[in-house]
Amino acid sequence: MTGITIQAMGWHLPETGMTVADLPELADMSTRERQTCTTLGIERVPVDDHADSRTLAVRAAQRVLADTGMTGIDLDALVLVEPRVPKALLTSEVTAVQAALGAGRAMSFSVGGLGCASITPALLTARGMLHADPHLSTVLIAHGSKPPTSRRYRHPVTVQGDCGFAVLLSRNGPLHLLDVVLESDGDYSDLFRVDYRDVPVDQWREECLDIGKYSLRLAVTTRDRLRSVNQRLLQRNGLRQEDIAGYLCQNISLAALRFYQESLGVAMESACADNLRHRGHLGPADALLNLQTTLDRNRWHAGDRVVLLNVSPVAAWSAVLIEITTAGADEDILL
Template sequence: MTLRAVVTGVGHYLPERVVPNSEFEKTLDTTDEWIRSRSGIENRHFAGEDDSTSSMAVAAAEAALADSGCTAQDVDAIIVATSTADLTFPSTATMVQAGLGMSHGFAFDVQAVCAGFVYALANANALIASGQARRVLVIGSETFSRIMDWTDRGTCVLFGDGAGALLLEGQEGQGTPADRGILATDLNSDGRHKDLLYVDGGSSTGTTGYLRMQGNQVFRHAIEKLATTAQTAMDRAGVTAADVDWIVPHQANIRIIQGTAKKMNISMDRVVVTVQDHGNTSAASIPLALSVGQQRGQIKRGDLVVTEAIGGGLAWGSVVLRW
């Protein structure tokens, strides 16, 4: 028997304010067509005055708990993937813990930018497999609209805000690819590429800073690294591209999504795409897409799902799981 980390609940939260591409035409030298053709993005959500990274994470977590039939009292640990924490410290995860009314267990953040949720899933899987926790809430939540340079048309039109959450529970499997739960993970980073995607603020500057990105260079790395990490995880899981029901990629750019699917020999009708509605929500994008994919009726129990993401660091990775 093998202990697997099985998804038992999923949920998400999106801020009320929807921002179409046309809104940027008022202040930037850009057009709806320019943004769509380069990114696939049509709309994104921006956090309101009452929204924070932690409050959105709480809302997504509550939705995942409701989907699972569990309560916060059934949860042993919380992992929040975010690059836009409410405060430098304490962790957003401890704020979520308090927001859910939990005074037991433990909570911590993971910072791997857009790859953060994949890293958080791998950590949750390890906690469950090692017996340190039975149920773990894994959340991605971001307020990237608050670290945008609104004069930089190459970045500010790409990002949005939101949160998504999964509840993972340890369940016995047979140790085969037919098991439900996380079957394999693969994590990577290369700090030599720091300058391709970063925020120019922090303790070294005493400022929050703004997001800076060399988009063409990130694109150059993305497709090869995403396809490679996905293949590595599939090999570890003992599955092939033909076995995959759904690719749920980080929703950064439709051209990256299409290019990665092509390199993996998987047709786009087996890819969950939400980038047109949400923009790039960094660590929130995969759990958001998983939740929306289930809501749409695309992802069903027993489906084989591959997630992959790349972000600042550079950091990238993938997870193979059976829903």
């Protein structure tokens, strides 16, 4: 189909994992923190203690290349969703991934800054590149998601697992990337932080500097912004809410899932709750993994339109409109 499409998606989801009940940090949590952690709706998260974010990204990208019959040299561009914690300061994560893939001729750079919503600027960038330059035919987005500290519970938000994902954009694929809307607000830019200077790595702790601001003020802002990005997306594409075959969001908690549904008056696809329970939060990968899971369940048909929502407490809100362009598209998207 003419336009910018998602040709393939690839994943590296570690087979090893950890149950929330076995998280080592539970032992030194307060009663309130422990109660919040164990009522998020997350039972287990994938864990690979031997793979850093770079390795996870490379493994997922290699999966996409292998399944599409491509090699790294076939890529025109590589966009890395930057890791929350780079392997070392001053080094280039993206060119390291480029070298590992053998993508020597690919124009390569990183995007990010929006936490778990950073997949949205990556999609915007890749889509814009393909629109702007007729000489480009393939842009690969890759990311390795790991928690920023050794503690997987991120109070009071979620429990994070390990994951690598890659998305290949081209001009001929089963998912048409129709539109992207993104909003952000700097009032929340330092709400969550990890102080790391002169602090040993094993003592790094992610902190929410104002729980009330997160649970009350940001919640109200998020409700309004979710409605805003969804409304803008629909209006500028001449659509009504009933024209959307499915809504997908990220995997934070059951409370967050209910909040998204109530804010928009829609039901999220069941894949969101299922992946939340069995895989927890996987950073920027969540909404796309829920998309993949729903495609595998044969929920949609050619011509159906779906919306992917992302929220980040830094704060950012986005909505992505995708059209299923071929019957049996689930067979063409690679997991």
